[in-house]
Amino acid sequence: xxxxxxxxxxxxxxxxxxxISLKVNKGEIICLIxxxxxxxxxxxxxxxxxxxxxxxxxxxxxxDITDMAPHRIVAxxxxxxxxxxxxxxxxxxxxxxxxxxxxxxxxxxxxxxxxYVFSLFPILSKRKNQxxxxxxxxxxxxxxxxxxxxxxxxxxxxxEPSLGLAPLIVQQIFEIITRINKEQGTTIFLVEQxxxxxxxxxxxxxxIQNGRIxxxxxxxxxxxxxxxxxxxLGV
Amino acid sequence: xxxxxxxVLAGLTKGSIYALIALGYTxxxxxxKLINFAHGEIYMIGAFTxxxxxxxxxxxxxxxxxxxxxxxxxxxxxxxxxxxxxMERIAYRPLRQAPRLTALISAIGMSLILQNYVRLAQxxxxxxxxxxxxxxxxxxxxxxPITTTQLTIVxxxxxxxxxxxxxxxxxxxxxxxxxxxxxxxxAQLVGIDMNRVATYTFVIGSVTAAIGGVLIANxxxxxxxxxxxxxxxxxxxxxxxxxxxxxPGAVLGSFVLGMAESxxxxxxxxxxxxxxxxxxxxxxxxFKPSGLLGxxxxxxx
Numbered sequence: 001x002x003x004x005x006x007x008x009x010x011x012x013x014x015x016x017x018x019x020i021s022l023k024v025n026k027g028e029i030i031c032l033i034x035x036x037x038x039x040x041x042x043x044x045x046x047x048x049x050x051x052x053x054x055x056x057x058x059x060x061x062x063x064d065i066t067d068m069a070p071h072r073i074v075a076x077x078x079x080x081x082x083x084x085x086x087x088x089x090x091x092x093x094x095x096x097x098x099x100x101x102x103x104x105x106x107x108x109x110x111x112x113x114x115x116y117v118f119s120l121f122p123i124l125s126k127r128k129n130q131x132x133x134x135x136x137x138x139x140x141x142x143x144x145x146x147x148x149x150x151x152x153x154x155x156x157x158x159x160e161p162s163l164g165l166a167p168l169i170v171q172q173i174f175e176i177i178t179r180i181n182k183e184q185g186t187t188i189f190l191v192e193q194x195x196x197x198x199x200x201x202x203x204x205x206x207x208i209q210n211g212r213i214x215x216x217x218x219x220x221x222x223x224x225x226x227x228x229x230x231x232x233l234g235v
Numbered sequence: 236x237x238x239x240x241x242x243v244l245a246g247l248t249k250g251s252i253y254a255l256i257a258l259g260y261t262x263x264x265x266x267x268k269l270i271n272f273a274h275g276e277i278y279m280i281g282a283f284t285x286x287x288x289x290x291x292x293x294x295x296x297x298x299x300x301x302x303x304x305x306x307x308x309x310x311x312x313x314x315x316x317x318x319x320x321x322m323e324r325i326a327y328r329p330l331r332q333a334p335r336l337t338a339l340i341s342a343i344g345m346s347l348i349l350q351n352y353v354r355l356a357q358x359x360x361x362x363x364x365x366x367x368x369x370x371x372x373x374x375x376x377x378x379x380p381i382t383t384t385q386l387t388i389v390x391x392x393x394x395x396x397x398x399x400x401x402x403x404x405x406x407x408x409x410x411x412x413x414x415x416x417x418x419x420x421x422a423q424l425v426g427i428d429m430n431r432v433a434t435y436t437f438v439i440g441s442v443t444a445a446i447g448g449v450l451i452a453n454x455x456x457x458x459x460x461x462x463x464x465x466x467x468x469x470x471x472x473x474x475x476x477x478x479x480x481x482x483p484g485a486v487l488g489s490f491v492l493g494m495a496e497s498x499x500x501x502x503x504x505x506x507x508x509x510x511x512x513x514x515x516x517x518x519x520x521x522f523k524p525s526g527l528l529g530x531x532x533x534x535x536x
């Protein structure tokens with residue numbers, strides 16, 4: 001479904017990605033783990049078209065999206081929940097959800113989808129008319145995921161959804177991610193530092209280090225891998 | 236008392252014109268964090284278009300003055316909007332990922348190009364601009380405190396402000412602009428086309444500036460290629476005063492500036508009229524660096 005082939009991305013003269021190749025199949029949960037500054041967020045921003053790669057190709061559903069504008073990639077069925085949530089903080093919860101459905105014109109089905117995300121995160125329906133900026137970190141993360149779902153993506157990219165959240169909330173968010181994958185058949189590409197949590201729900205995983213993929217295996221095998229355990233699982 | 240009233244009306248008129256120009260500055264800054272120094276030229280081009288179209292119609296046809304005024308206004312709006320959209324396309328779009336200073340230099344270059352192209356195509360002399368706004372009978376000049384032109388300026392500005400507010404609040408493009416102003420990357424991630432937002436932002440700013448240009452030309456009675464410079468700087472000051480990036484701020488800043496200039500010139504010294512804008516700016520920025528209605532920029536870590 002999504003395929004990266006030796007993607008290089010630069011920030012000025014700094015090489016952030018030095019030849020990333022990976023593949024995400026339809027219906028899978030794939031996670032990309034790595035330390036701070038390894039190039040995880042850059043990978044997602046390059047896929048979404050915010051950063052244009054210096055070389056290499058990105059394919060989505062067999063179509064080359066390497067140089068495609070971000071809004072057209074969203075229209076093709078890819079949404080991202082970026083790092084740091086990026087709320088439209090002066091808009092209310094419902095307005096934020098409406099922004100997520102920006103490219104859709106089907107009013108009635110949008111209403112149904114709002115009901116659906118409220119069923120995933122009941123707390124959001126209580127905060128309906130509050131502005132995004134007044135929500136707690138966990139609620140903001142829930143809203144960010146919901147906003148991305150409002151575009152009805154076929155693939156959802158998530159950038160560190162667990163960052164800065166209490167363990168209980170993290171647990172809840174990961175359960176919902178699994179549910180979205182099972183119920184809606186949405187393919188998930190998850191970027192995480194919290195490797196333990198991510199590998200537990202993933203089918204396969206990639207390990208990124210200094211802009212390169214250094215390991216690729218099934219999630220179970222990565223959880224058992226000595227190096228991964230030492231570097232990312234703190235065991 | 237009557238003198239005071241006259242100063243208030245003069246201040247309102249000035250403030251209205253500043254507001255029409257300042258909107259363009261503040262909207263472009265709000266979305267792109269770019270100070271479009273060529274914006275004053277768009278206003279000047281609007282005035283020139285109205286002069287040329289209005290002049291031609293006055294000579295060749297015998298349409299009613301109000302019709303000529305409307306036709307030349309529409310022509311100015313279209314011509315300025317085309318300039319604004321083209322300017323964005325060639326001078327700013329290629330630099331969107333570049334450092335902000337690069338785009339600023341491009342803006343100054345654009346300003347010089349537009350000024351000199353009008354100078355070469357027209358003339359560097361002041362051209363007389365015969366007011367095309369017909370006098371309303373019950374506003375006899377010299378008797379009523381407000382002239383027809385002043386009334387037209389203030390009423391037009393109010394109408395423009397209300398329409399713009401409704402546009403920003405209720406249309407899809409308006410929402411896209413607000414989203415882009417808050418977070419440009421996130422706006423793209425929900426599917427907003429930044430190039431379309433850019434075109435709309437520049438076109439709207441150019442339309443209001445053109446309206447301002449046509450109105451002030453009717454009010455002042457003469458124009459030349461350089462009028463955009465001072466008006467542009469003043470409107471920029473008004474936008475900063477109100478809090479650049481904020482639309483209500485730009486309007487408030489413009490009226491504060493218009494009043495300050497009018498009263499400063501009326502009660503203190505008209506020789507220093509242009510200095511009052513900057514005095515006010517400095518005083519406000521000392522006490523409120525983000526402007527009257529500006530939000531404090533929170534540095535994200």
